[in-house]
Amino acid sequence: MPLFIRDDDVDALAAKLQAATKSRTKTEAVRLALEHELQRVREKQPASERAAASIAISRTMGPGGGSFDMKTFTDDMWGDI
Template structure:
């Protein structure tokens, strides 16, 4: 859907944004500017939501191996017998 700018001030601002953002068109400059505003004003995720991502990844690793000898594993990995 086309966007028509009929306000000369808005047109001037779009031209300035195009120059500052070094875009080929004013439309691209407006898109970038609007994306920045939307991203900036979108409320951040809560700490609980961010932690859930890590918790889900951790659970996906599976159950821990019982009696795992980390030192022996690292020695073997480094070639220390």
Template sequence: MALFIRDPAVDALAEEVRRLTRARTKTEAVRNALLAQLAQARRALPMRDRLARAQALADSMGPSDPTVDLKAWSDAMWDER
């Protein structure tokens, strides 16, 4: 879905960000600004919430295999023989 900026003040802000960041288009400037704001908002989340999200992602991958030897796997992967 397209994003249309109808507010002249917001359009002027997007143009200023475009100029100052040397983005090629206002779309690129808005995308970069939104990504930066999203990253900042995620960093502001309490550690407990960030860890819960990471744990939920790990849980969604299924149970871990306690017999896997990651050291041996890593060594084999880097072995040049």
């Protein structure tokens, strides 16, 4: 879905960022800015919250079968016998 910038000040900021980062388009500059801001927010997130998210993901995966053999998996992957 497209993002339209209807605020002249925001459009001017996007143009300045485009020039400063030498981005090909304002869209690319805005994407870059949003990625950097998300990274900054994630880095400020407490470790307990980051750990909780990881734990939630692992719970959705369910318990392991216990029969996984890493050596066999690696040998098969590399074609070693």
